Amino acid sequence: MAATDTRRQIVEAADRRFYEQGFEATSFADIAADVGLSRGNFYYHFKAKDEILDAVIALRLDNTKAMLEGWEAEAATPRERIGRFVHILIANQTTIMAFGCPVGTLSNELAKLDHVARRDAAELFILFRRWLARQFAELGRTADADELAMHVLMHSQGVATLAAALGEEDFVRREVEAMDAWLDAIAAGTEPASSPD
Amino acid sequence: MAATDTRRQIVEAADRRFYEQGFEATSFADIAADVGLSRGNFYYHFKAKDEILDAVIALRLDNTKAMLEGWEAEAATPRERIGRFVHILIANQTTIMAFGCPVGTLSNELAKLDHVARRDAAELFILFRRWLARQFAELGRTADADELAMHVLMHSQGVATLAAALGEEDFVRREVEAMDAWLDAIAAGTEPASSPD
DNA sequence: GTCTATAGCCTGATAGAC
DNA sequence: GTCTATCAGGCTATAGAC
Numbered sequence: 391m392a393a394t395d396t397r398r399q400i401v402e403a404a405d406r407r408f409y410e411q412g413f414e415a416t417s418f419a420d421i422a423a424d425v426g427l428s429r430g431n432f433y434y435h436f437k438a439k440d441e442i443l444d445a446v447i448a449l450r451l452d453n454t455k456a457m458l459e460g461w462e463a464e465a466a467t468p469r470e471r472i473g474r475f476v477h478i479l480i481a482n483q484t485t486i487m488a489f490g491c492p493v494g495t496l497s498n499e500l501a502k503l504d505h506v507a508r509r510d511a512a513e514l515f516i517l518f519r520r521w522l523a524r525q526f527a528e529l530g531r532t533a534d535a536d537e538l539a540m541h542v543l544m545h546s547q548g549v550a551t552l553a554a555a556l557g558e559e560d561f562v563r564r565e566v567e568a569m570d571a572w573l574d575a576i577a578a579g580t581e582p583a584s585s586p587d
Numbered sequence: 588m589a590a591t592d593t594r595r596q597i598v599e600a601a602d603r604r605f606y607e608q609g610f611e612a613t614s615f616a617d618i619a620a621d622v623g624l625s626r627g628n629f630y631y632h633f634k635a636k637d638e639i640l641d642a643v644i645a646l647r648l649d650n651t652k653a654m655l656e657g658w659e660a661e662a663a664t665p666r667e668r669i670g671r672f673v674h675i676l677i678a679n680q681t682t683i684m685a686f687g688c689p690v691g692t693l694s695n696e697l698a699k700l701d702h703v704a705r706r707d708a709a710e711l712f713i714l715f716r717r718w719l720a721r722q723f724a725e726l727g728r729t730a731d732a733d734e735l736a737m738h739v740l741m742h743s744q745g746v747a748t749l750a751a752a753l754g755e756e757d758f759v760r761r762e763v764e765a766m767d768a769w770l771d772a773i774a775a776g777t778e779p780a781s782s783p784d
Numbered sequence: 785g786t787c788t789a790t791a792g793c794c795t796g797a798t799a800g801a802c
Numbered sequence: 803g804t805c806t807a808t809c810a811g812g813c814t815a816t817a818g819a820c
Binding site for chain 1: 607608609611612685686687691692694695696698699700708709712713734737738740741742743744745746748749751752753758761762765
């Protein structure tokens with residue numbers, strides 16, 4: 391098999407394992423078994439476990455950028471685009487209730503491990519933050535676009551954590567509905583400038 | 588040293604390590620070194636790592652109950668008591684920005700490990716949830732007390748995750764202020780019954 | 785109740801044949 | 803580019819002396 395192809399398979403398997411098991415709990419043997427590769431050959435593609443983590447984060451950044459660009463192409467209004475983000479919670483409800491949010495949980499784990507890649511993982515949040523802020527700015531909220539973006543991120547993270555901990559589908563649905571109503575108020579200009587709650 | 592005393596020291600050291608490093612990444616050697624004990628003697632007190640986890644969760648449940656009872660003794664109004672909960676984010680800001688929320692991050696980790704203690708760890712959330720719901724009920728919001736409690740929990744989890752990931756003190760302060768304003772509106776009865784956002 | 789010694793396994797990582 | 807064989811070191815856990 392071509393080296394680039396094997397490498398891609400390794401990164402994709404690692405991506406899944408890191409999300410479902412966590413970075414620390416995933417061994418080379420796990421990933422090698424997924425790809426159908428011997429542990430030894432692993433080091434031809436990656437010299438160390440940290441390098442796989444870097445590659446996984448890079449992959450997630452690429453995938454996220456592609457997803458955000460897709461939303462911009464598909465959805466006509468900023469209101470719709472932000473709605474797409476919020477509705478990930480429902481689209482990915484099953485995996486989120488099982489493993490939490492991939493961005494938030496990786497960030498949490500790397501923080502505890504005091505891992506050098508902690509900052510790189512935070513770039514995923516920053517990507518969403520900038521994109522959301524741009525949408526709010528297009529809605530006319532230029533002054534507090536970043537605050538509103540952080541508020542949406544905060545809301546999604548909180549819902550994901552509680553959904554994974556308590557496993558209540560109604561709660562997720564209810565909070566997404568509340569977020570939709572709040573977004574409608576923002577888009578209609580009937581929400582105050584400060585204290586987005 | 589008395590066995591009960593050593594046992595208590597082990598659980599307290601494990602509690603700290605599990606929070607700062609994570610459960611998986613903490614070894615018996617780490618905890619033994621903290622207490623000043625040999626690895627071998629460890630098994631006199633705990634037969635397996637999972638037993639320490641059970642003891643740590645039990646300790647956290649006890650500490651949380653004591654904290655909530657303390658708030659009920661100190662704060663006269665339910666509005667004040669809920670405020671105490673929200674302001675943990677500021678009181679513990681340094682550790683939260685370093686390691687996240689102890690409840691949320693443990694819950695996330697055990698979910699990924701598919702650990703049997705996952706449900707026990709969720710009891711910590713349920714403890715807060717019931718207590719908060721009781722406070723909202725005392726504020727007259729009997730109909731949606733549980734929804735409001737979940738909303739407060741969600742908000743705190745989201746802020747903690749983003750604070751740990753991005754490390755911005757202003758964000759924490761701002762979100763706590765927004766939460767305070769929202770609580771004032773709830774206490775004053777000027778907030779609508781549904782869609783708490 | 786605490787210790788040392790050790791078993792047995794899995795880990796990340798390397799060397800070298802093919 | 804993939805393999806097998808192997809290393810050193812850490813892990814959980816046990817056995818037995820004191």
